[in-house]
Amino acid sequence: MGEASATEPDGADDGVIVTRALSKRYRGGQLAVDGLRLTVPAGSVFGFLGPNGSGKTTTIRMLMGLIEPTSGTAHVLGRPMPRSARAVLPHVGALIEGPALYGFLSGRDNLLRYDAADPTADPRTRRTRVAAALDRVGLTAAAGKKAKAYSLGMKQRLGLAAALLQPRRLLVLDEPTNGLDPQGMREIRTLIRELASDGTTVFLSSHLLDEIEQVCTHAAVMTRGRLITQGPVADLSAGARGRLVVTTPDPADAARVLKELGVADVVVADDRVTGEAPERDLAEVNAALVTAGVRVRGFGVERASLEDAFVALTGEGFDVAG
Amino acid sequence: MSRAEAVRKVSPLWTFGLFRSELLTTFRRWRTLALLGVLAAVPVLVGVAVRIETGDGSSAGGGGGPAFISQVTNNGLFLVFTALAATLPFFLPMAVGVVAGDALAGEASAGTLRYLLVAPAGRSRLLLTKYATVMAFCLVATLVVALSALTVGAVLFPLGDLTTISGTRISFTEGLARALLIALVVAVSLIGVAALGLFVSTLTSSGIAAMATTVGLLITVPILDQIPQLHALHPYLFSHYWLSFADLMREPVHWDDLTKNLGLQAVYAAVFGSAAWARFTAKDITA
Numbered sequence: 001m002g003e004a005s006a007t008e009p010d011g012a013d014d015g016v017i018v019t020r021a022l023s024k025r026y027r028g029g030q031l032a033v034d035g036l037r038l039t040v041p042a043g044s045v046f047g048f049l050g051p052n053g054s055g056k057t058t059t060i061r062m063l064m065g066l067i068e069p070t071s072g073t074a075h076v077l078g079r080p081m082p083r084s085a086r087a088v089l090p091h092v093g094a095l096i097e098g099p100a101l102y103g104f105l106s107g108r109d110n111l112l113r114y115d116a117a118d119p120t121a122d123p124r125t126r127r128t129r130v131a132a133a134l135d136r137v138g139l140t141a142a143a144g145k146k147a148k149a150y151s152l153g154m155k156q157r158l159g160l161a162a163a164l165l166q167p168r169r170l171l172v173l174d175e176p177t178n179g180l181d182p183q184g185m186r187e188i189r190t191l192i193r194e195l196a197s198d199g200t201t202v203f204l205s206s207h208l209l210d211e212i213e214q215v216c217t218h219a220a221v222m223t224r225g226r227l228i229t230q231g232p233v234a235d236l237s238a239g240a241r242g243r244l245v246v247t248t249p250d251p252a253d254a255a256r257v258l259k260e261l262g263v264a265d266v267v268v269a270d271d272r273v274t275g276e277a278p279e280r281d282l283a284e285v286n287a288a289l290v291t292a293g294v295r296v297r298g299f300g301v302e303r304a305s306l307e308d309a310f311v312a313l314t315g316e317g318f319d320v321a322g
Numbered sequence: 323m324s325r326a327e328a329v330r331k332v333s334p335l336w337t338f339g340l341f342r343s344e345l346l347t348t349f350r351r352w353r354t355l356a357l358l359g360v361l362a363a364v365p366v367l368v369g370v371a372v373r374i375e376t377g378d379g380s381s382a383g384g385g386g387g388p389a390f391i392s393q394v395t396n397n398g399l400f401l402v403f404t405a406l407a408a409t410l411p412f413f414l415p416m417a418v419g420v421v422a423g424d425a426l427a428g429e430a431s432a433g434t435l436r437y438l439l440v441a442p443a444g445r446s447r448l449l450l451t452k453y454a455t456v457m458a459f460c461l462v463a464t465l466v467v468a469l470s471a472l473t474v475g476a477v478l479f480p481l482g483d484l485t486t487i488s489g490t491r492i493s494f495t496e497g498l499a500r501a502l503l504i505a506l507v508v509a510v511s512l513i514g515v516a517a518l519g520l521f522v523s524t525l526t527s528s529g530i531a532a533m534a535t536t537v538g539l540l541i542t543v544p545i546l547d548q549i550p551q552l553h554a555l556h557p558y559l560f561s562h563y564w565l566s567f568a569d570l571m572r573e574p575v576h577w578d579d580l581t582k583n584l585g586l587q588a589v590y591a592a593v594f595g596s597a598a599w600a601r602f603t604a605k606d607i608t609a
């Protein structure tokens with residue numbers, strides 16, 4: 001393994017994470033990840049979305065060199081994985097499928113152990129860095145307690161602390177707010193924003209759409225091992241069109257006018273008439289309603305949330321794909 | 323990404339640091355301490371039993387029991403040899419089998435293995451560290467038996483010059499040196515089991531399954547060693563030359579079986595060490 005720069009151009013230096021046709025079939029299983037083509041821009045906070053069993057954790061395991069891809073390539077920080085694991089991983093902090101701790105060791109000793117496993121970690125600064133990481137996740141007071149006595153949220157925080165033992169260029173967080181109280185969630189979100197503003201790229205898998213919407217600049221959506229879409233969060237939610245909402249005492253007339261104007265999917269509910277937001281100028285639509293003698297109380301477009309986009313894209317009910 | 327940043331320097335003492343962390347982690351598990359406790363208790367039981375039985379002045383053992391037991395009443399130092407002979411067939415290898423079997427499988431089932439690997443400890447280095455730690459445990463376990471026996475022997479029985487199996491007399495100091503040498507040979511005798519246990523540990527992600535398999539092998543192999551029809555197989559069973567350590571108490575020392583034992587342990591270490599390496603470096607870590 002060369003001691004050269006971890007960012008040397010390798011045909012894939014346009015993103016912090018770049019995968020091409022990445023696939024994984026577990027032994028005796030179906031394709032868990034199928035032809036993934038993912039590009040995570042440097043400096044982004046990248047949300048990785050998908051229903052249960054869609055292949056998020058499998059992708060992360062391949063990126064971290066824990067499992068070998070069945071086919072395709074994955075580059076992290078410009079280097080191929082899993083081949084360059086020893087050069088790449090010291091720059092990456094990871095939380096994969098929840099924290100894993102030595103229950104019989106204290107929180108502090110757990111971090112000391114994980115830090116000792118990093119070949120680039122300076123043993124002379126180990127204690128200071130561990131203390132700083134504990135402080136960063138708010139565990140200083142519980143640092144001496146045995147990890148088996150930690151609550152779920154405390155374990156999650158300790159796992160995050162392990163990812164923050166060194167300055168990182170990339171953080172890979174698999175459902176980091178799992179098990180945290182609302183206060184903890186907010187702290188983690190703040191922490192992620194802080195890290196991102198320092199230039200760390202954050203790759204974040206989550207089920208919590210509003211969380212992704214709040215912290216992420218970019219997102220990708222997976223179902224059944226396939227990537228459906230990726231891009232800036234604003235573009236994704238814009239992709240699912242908002243709905244035009246007209247509030248009026250004359251709903252029947254309003255619905256007729258809207259249909260004549262070519263508005264699709266018109267639905268009447270009491271005094272609310274809604275339809276897909278049309279391409280044409282909304283001022284014209286409003287003028288047409290008034291001209292037709294419809295008395296308009298309210299008029300506007302409700303912006304689609306990421307959740308609408310997600311449901312529209314994955315089109316899935318509650319059941320996990322088998 | 324134009325920000326060209328050099329790869330972080332690898333700290334030269336890193337492998338040592340990982341080994342130290344591994345030792346600390348292993349010897350802080352209550353399971354390890356419990357195993358060492360059991361091993362320390364065996365010489366106490368043997369010593370007390372001999373003391374009670376010979377309270378009326380008769381000699382112990384009457385020919386039966388572990389090697390050297392009839393000599394213990396004359397010289398407490400013999401309790402060291404007796405205790406090692408009593409623990410080598412089962413207690414010592416069982417303790418080593420549990421620690422070795424759990425070494426990787428236990429970390430896999432706890433999930434801590436994936437964090438060690440993304441740290442990144444490196445698979446070969448981690449395996450080597452585990453290997454070294456299990457070897458260290460072999461030595462510590464043997465020394466625990468020997469020291470416990472020496473202490474109990476000194477408290478319950480007289481100490482002094484001793485008679486070798488060949489009938490010659492050696493000084494107490496030389497006897498002590500032989501005891502230390504025997505302890506080392508016993509520790510080395512456990513290397514085969516350690517290598518086997520570590521290999522089993524790479525096969526599964528369940529610490530319990532790995533420990534059970536290893537201990538099962540420990541029970542099976544000595545039985546195979548007793549079946550005359552399997553005669554051709556016997557020289558390759560890791561336990562076959564175990565009791566050759568008694569030859570160190572001859573004058574002159576019989577090296578024949580001792581060297582065969584050391585060679586056999588080296589073969590086990592090489593074969594199962596390579597198998598463990600091949601398996602572990604190619605394994606999907608999903609737990």
Ligand SMILES: Nc1ncnc2c1ncn2[C@@H]1O[C@H](COP(=O)(O)OP(=O)(O)OP(=O)(O)O)[C@@H](O)[C@H]1O
Binds near residue numbers: 029031051055
């Ligand atoms: N170790 C394994 N062996 C075999 N199949 C597996 C293994 N791990 C996961 N799978 C399968 O791979 C698919 C993807 O699983 P994965 O854990 O990547 O999903 P996920 O998106 O992380 O789900 P979740 O949101 O529930 O964490 C699933 O169909 C799952 O059954």
Ligand SMILES: [Mg+2]
Binds near residue numbers: 056057058097174
């Ligand atoms: Mg998952």
